[in-house]
Amino acid sequence: MVQQEVVVKNRLGLHTRPAASLVKLAAKYKSEFYLERDGYRVNGKSIIGVMTLAAEQGSRILLMFEGEDEEAALTTVVDFFDRGFDEL
Amino acid sequence: MSFEISEHSAASEEIVLRGVPASPGIAIGKAVVLKKDGIVVEERSVDDPSLELDRLQKSLERSTYELEKVYNTAFEKIGSDKAKIFEAQLLMISDPIFVDAIKRRIVAERKNAEFVVADEFSRQIEQLRKSDSEIFKLRAFEIEDVRNRIIRNLADAKLKSRFEGTPIVVTSELTPADAVLLSRNAVLGYASDFGGARSHASILSRSLGIPAVVGLKEATKHAHDGMDLILDGYRGVVVMNPTGSTVKKYSERKSWCERLDAELLVEANEPALTTDGRRIFVEANIELLEELPLLKPHGADGVGLFRTETLIINSEAIPDEETQFEIFKKAAEEAYPNPVVYRTFDIGGDKMFVQDHAEANPFLGWRGIRMMLDRPELLKDQFRAILRASAYGKCKIMYPMVATVDEVTRANEIFDEAKRSLDSQKVNYDKKIEVGVMIEIPSAALLSKEIARHVSFLSIGTNDLTQYLLAVDRTNELVANVYEEFHPAVLRTIKYIIDAGHDAGVKVAMCGEMAGNPLATVMLLGMGLDEFSAVSSVLPILKKIIRDTNYKSARKFARQLLKIDSPAEIKKSLNEYLKTRFERIYFTTISEENLD
Numbered sequence: 050m051v052q053q054e055v056v057v058k059n060r061l062g063l064h065t066r067p068a069a070s071l072v073k074l075a076a077k078y079k080s081e082f083y084l085e086r087d088g089y090r091v092n093g094k095s096i097i098g099v100m101t102l103a104a105e106q107g108s109r110i111l112l113m114f115e116g117e118d119e120e121a122a123l124t125t126v127v128d129f130f131d132r133g134f135d136e137l
Numbered sequence: 138m139s140f141e142i143s144e145h146s147a148a149s150e151e152i153v154l155r156g157v158p159a160s161p162g163i164a165i166g167k168a169v170v171l172k173k174d175g176i177v178v179e180e181r182s183v184d185d186p187s188l189e190l191d192r193l194q195k196s197l198e199r200s201t202y203e204l205e206k207v208y209n210t211a212f213e214k215i216g217s218d219k220a221k222i223f224e225a226q227l228l229m230i231s232d233p234i235f236v237d238a239i240k241r242r243i244v245a246e247r248k249n250a251e252f253v254v255a256d257e258f259s260r261q262i263e264q265l266r267k268s269d270s271e272i273f274k275l276r277a278f279e280i281e282d283v284r285n286r287i288i289r290n291l292a293d294a295k296l297k298s299r300f301e302g303t304p305i306v307v308t309s310e311l312t313p314a315d316a317v318l319l320s321r322n323a324v325l326g327y328a329s330d331f332g333g334a335r336s337h338a339s340i341l342s343r344s345l346g347i348p349a350v351v352g353l354k355e356a357t358k359h360a361h362d363g364m365d366l367i368l369d370g371y372r373g374v375v376v377m378n379p380t381g382s383t384v385k386k387y388s389e390r391k392s393w394c395e396r397l398d399a400e401l402l403v404e405a406n407e408p409a410l411t412t413d414g415r416r417i418f419v420e421a422n423i424e425l426l427e428e429l430p431l432l433k434p435h436g437a438d439g440v441g442l443f444r445t446e447t448l449i450i451n452s453e454a455i456p457d458e459e460t461q462f463e464i465f466k467k468a469a470e471e472a473y474p475n476p477v478v479y480r481t482f483d484i485g486g487d488k489m490f491v492q493d494h495a496e497a498n499p500f501l502g503w504r505g506i507r508m509m510l511d512r513p514e515l516l517k518d519q520f521r522a523i524l525r526a527s528a529y530g531k532c533k534i535m536y537p538m539v540a541t542v543d544e545v546t547r548a549n550e551i552f553d554e555a556k557r558s559l560d561s562q563k564v565n566y567d568k569k570i571e572v573g574v575m576i577e578i579p580s581a582a583l584l585s586k587e588i589a590r591h592v593s594f595l596s597i598g599t600n601d602l603t604q605y606l607l608a609v610d611r612t613n614e615l616v617a618n619v620y621e622e623f624h625p626a627v628l629r630t631i632k633y634i635i636d637a638g639h640d641a642g643v644k645v646a647m648c649g650e651m652a653g654n655p656l657a658t659v660m661l662l663g664m665g666l667d668e669f670s671a672v673s674s675v676l677p678i679l680k681k682i683i684r685d686t687n688y689k690s691a692r693k694f695a696r697q698l699l700k701i702d703s704p705a706e707i708k709k710s711l712n713e714y715l716k717t718r719f720e721r722i723y724f725t726t727i728s729e730e731n732l733d
Contacts, residue, residue, distance in 0.1 A: 065225045065276060072228070089264075095234035096225070100276055101261050103268035 050115040051123045056107065058133035063104035067134035072096045074129060080116025082126070093126075151378050154353045156328070158373035159339035161398075161674050162348030163391040164326030165384065168364040168377075169304040170357060178288060181249040189243045193250040196290035200230050203286065222279060229283045251291050258284035305368050307360040311338035311351075326368040328356045328375050334672070343674055344427050350375050371726050390724075397721050401677035405436030409683040411662070411691070417683050418668040419676050420478075422648055426464060429471040431673040436680055439475030439531070441596070441670020442648040443468060445519070446482045455482070455515060461522035469530025476531040478596070478646075478670075479523045480575065481509055481516065481548075483537035500601075500610060505538020506548055513551050520555035527567035535573045535596055540580045545591045575648070576634050577601035585634045589641035596670070597634055599649025603627050622651050623707045625699070628660075632699060635665045646670055655719070655726050656711045658682045663695030678722055685719070 057063055063071070075082045075093045082093030086108055091098035093112075104110055110130075114122045129135075183189055208223040229235070235257070242253045258280060265277040303323040310331040327342050332351035342349040348370030359377055360366070367376040367387045371394065376383055409417040420441030421432055432440070448456050448464060456464075468477050483505045509516040526532050536548050552572060559566055574581070574588050577598030581588060589595055599622055604611045606627055609620045621627070631647075638645035646668035651657045653671025655678050661669070662683060669679055694714065701707050715723045 061272065062270070064272060065279070066221065069225055069228050072232075092234045095232050096228045097232050097235045097261050097280060100273075100280070101264040103265055103270060103273035103276075105268075105270050105273070 050113060051119045052111060052113040053123060053127055054109055054111050055127055055130040056109055057104045057130070058106070059136035060106055061136065062106050062108065063099065063102060063110075063134070065100065067136065068096055068099040070134065071099055071126070071129065074125060075122070078114075078116070078118050078122035078125075080114040080119045080122045082122065083113045085111040085113065149378055151376060151380050151383060152359050154356060154359070154375045154377070156350045156353035156356075156373045156375065157332075157334050158370055159332070159334045159336075159351045160327075160342040160347060160349035160370050162326070162346070162370045163387060163394055164305050164348045164366075164368040164370070165387055165391065166303060166305045166325045166366060168307050168360045168362060168366045170360050170362055171306060171308040178251045178255040179249070180252040183247055183249055186244045186247055189248075189250040190240055192291055193239065193243065193254070196250070196287050197230055197236070199290040200283075200286045201227065203290075204230065226279060226283050226286075229280065230287070251288050254287050254291065255284065305366045307356050307366070309357050311336075326370065327351075328353055328360075328366070328368055330354055330356050330358075340425055340428060343672070344431060393721070394725050397725055398677075401681055402434065404684075405434065405677040405680060407436070407680065407684065409438075409680040411683060411686055411688040413688050415662075415688040417662065417666075418646075419679050419683070420475075420646075420668060420670040421673045421676060422653075422670050423468075423673075426467055426471075428673065429468060432472060432475075435673040435676045437472075437475070437673060437676055438668075439472050440468065440477040441646055441668060442535070443477055443479045444483070445479055446484050449482065449484060458518040458522045461519060462525045465523055465526035465532070466529045469526045469532050471530075473530040476533050478533040478535050478573070478648075479526075480535045480537050481506065481519055484508060500604070506536045506544050507538060507540075510544060510547055510551075516548065516551050517555050517558075520552050521559060524555060524559055524566040524570065525564060527570050528565040532567065533571045533573060533594070535575055535594075537575045537598070538578065538601075539574050539576075539588065540578045542584055542587050542591065545574055545588055549591060573643075573646075577605070577649075579605055579630070582630050582634050585637035586641050589638050589643045592643065594644045594646060595634060595638045596646040596648050596668075597631055597666075599627070599631070599647065599651040602630065602649065606630060621704045622654075623657075623704050623711070625702055625704065625707065628664075628707070629699060631661070632664045632695075639665060644668060653679070655679065655682060655722055656708070656715055659686055659691050659714060659718075660695050660698055660711060662686060662688065663691030663693070664699075665692075675726075678726065682719055682722065 059067070072094060084091050084093050084099065084102060086102050086104055089102065091102055093099065102110070112123060112126055204223055204227050208220055208227065211220040211223055239253050239257050242248070242257070243250055246253070262277045262280050265273055265280065268274055303325050305326040305328060306324055307328045309329065311327060311329050324347055326347060327349040329351045330353055332338060334351065336351065339349060339351055348368055350368055350370055350373050353375055356375060364377055365379055367379050367383065369387070379387070409419045411417070418438040419436070420439045421428070421435070421437040422442040422444070423429070423440055424444040424447035448461065465479060520534070523532055523534055536545065539545055549572065571593035573592050573594035573596055575596050575598045576582050576585055578601070582602065585595060600611065603620060603622050603624070607619060607621065607624060609616050611617065611620045635645045644667040647661060647666055648670040652661070652669045653675045655675070658679055659682060671679065698707055698710060701710070712727065715727060
């Protein structure tokens with residue numbers, strides 16, 4: 050398993066549109082994907098789950114991947130967070 | 138929302154309900170009731186979970202099909218931005234993790250599909266409601282909408298999005314999704330329990346030309362499918378089970394109202410020139426780009442009030458400069474060569490929140506220009522967006538909720554900063570762009586002359602002015618009867634503002650509800666008002682009244698009215714005047730009686 054903490058950078062937070070993009074991105078990898086915020090964990094391949102994180106700007110989120118392509122998946126998703134979901 | 142057939146038995150006596158007129162016109166037809174409240178989900182044990190899985194699958198397919206239809210219609214009619222809500226709902230329905238969890242529970246617990254769906258969704262909805270952020274709390278409604286759609290389709294209740302014949306739709310509250318779907322059908326009219334004249338659905342019915350009455354409170358309680366119904370969108374009246382004579386009365390009313398509408402529309406594009414040659418500008422209040430196509434047919438001399446805070450409500454948060462610019466540019470281009478007056482965000486009061494903070498007295502709180510001056514970066518972004526749009530049409534800017542001269546000069550400084558930043562980037566804008574102030578707080582009214590020295594125009598907001606002058610919260614039903622626009626103190630204040638503005642050499646407009654009330658038109662004209670701004674549908678009526686009035690006589694009439702102490706006496710005079718001089722307009726929009 051690999052994991053890394055990231056910060057939500059864009060002004061609107063992880064709202065509906067980036068949540069949809071994140072889920073689509075995660076679906077490309079075989080690895081299991083979980084996000085955790087303040088002890089609340091959701092499946093990263095579920096848009097409803099990701100929305101319930103209610104991650105505003107500045108939220109710290111732990112990304113966890115487990116599976117054969119976990120390294121590649123982590124790199125891609127961390128990059129997506131670093132780009133502020135392309136909303137910066 | 139669950140659409141189910143109302144189970145109230147037919148009462149045969151005539152029922153008259155009064156609400157808020159939301160879109161003009163008269164509809165006579167049969168009711169179709171869409172009930173949305175009170176979804177009751179039973180918990181049942183089942184013998185064969187595979188049957189439940191099958192029902193779930195069918196419901197998901199049906200829900201996907203419906204949402205795709207809503208999405209496509211929304212995309213065509215209101216553009217890709219707003220259609221995105223429905224795209225996200227589609228993604229939720231096909232959420233593999235979530236759907237699998239539901240399926241597993243149905244099998245493991247041997248429970249009916251409705252129960253498991255409702256239970257799983259409720260957990261997620263509760264989770265979102267815990268959020269501190271208003272934006273995320275609002276998302277809970279979207280998830281709720283998806284849940285209700287799946288449950289409704291499980292119950293196998295057919296969505297009545299296609300109707301037999303052409304009914305009048307009666308519902309508790311029309312959501313934007315309903316309004317879009319309903320607009321695909323031949324609908325004679327809309328009646329709803331809740332909602333105001335400025336709700337999205339009301340605006341949409343006006344642009345679609347469908348008569349509507351909202352805020353009827355008990356329409357769904359009394360209505361049932363197939364019931365005979367009359368809906369009067371001019372006066373906000375709905376008659377259920379009308380007697381033969383009522384139907385006859387309204388059929389006649391409908392035909393002469395429609396004749397009057399047609400005549401008024403033909404001459405709507407004539408300028409509003411009084412018989413003795415005073416030119417008045419009659420403009421539209423808008424908040425959505427969808428309303429722009431109404432400007433020309435209704436003869437609007439531009440947009441007198443663009444309520445920009447609607448952008449915040451529609452886009453989850455404060456939109457950035459670029460987004461605002463695109464929208465403002467479209468409005469400026471569409472209205473050209475006529476002007477568009479953009480009112481800077483008036484958030485707070487009853488109009489949305491940015492911060493999640495509760496105030497004891499929001500109407501006396503952090504709203505309008507007060508808030509924007511505390512957040513100068515937001516104000517500057519908005520100024521830049523409007524300035525950039527001014528390169529594509531004629532734009533003006535207006536500050537809301539001003540109480541002191543100082544607020545005007547501070548906002549002007551930020552405005553100058555915005556101009557300088559565009560200059561340094563060599564971005565083009567209208568160097569002569571005009572700035573104005575909304576006069577809606579008594580202190581600003583008393584300082585009208587001083588304020589006018591710093592700006593190019595004033596615009597009177599009668600709704601807030603009335604509630605602040607009379608100390609009446611207009612949203613509080615207990616004191617709603619004390620809220621009186623035609624209170625002599627309100628009228629004298631309006632006259633004072635107009636005179637003060639003219640003394641300072643600026644034009645004075647009005648964009649509050651009074652500006653769109655035909656009862657007030659001649660009086661306001663006589664007080665010297667230069668511009669009227671109101672909902673598009675009444676503009677042809679205002680223009681007709683102005684064109685048929687002599688300014689000198691109107692001045693005399695206004696002087697007499699300003700001497701009266703009693704609101705009831707004032708309204709009596711206004712009613713008599715309109716009834717005598719503009720009989721057909723009076724009987725269309727004001728009177729409860731019928732014109733014989």
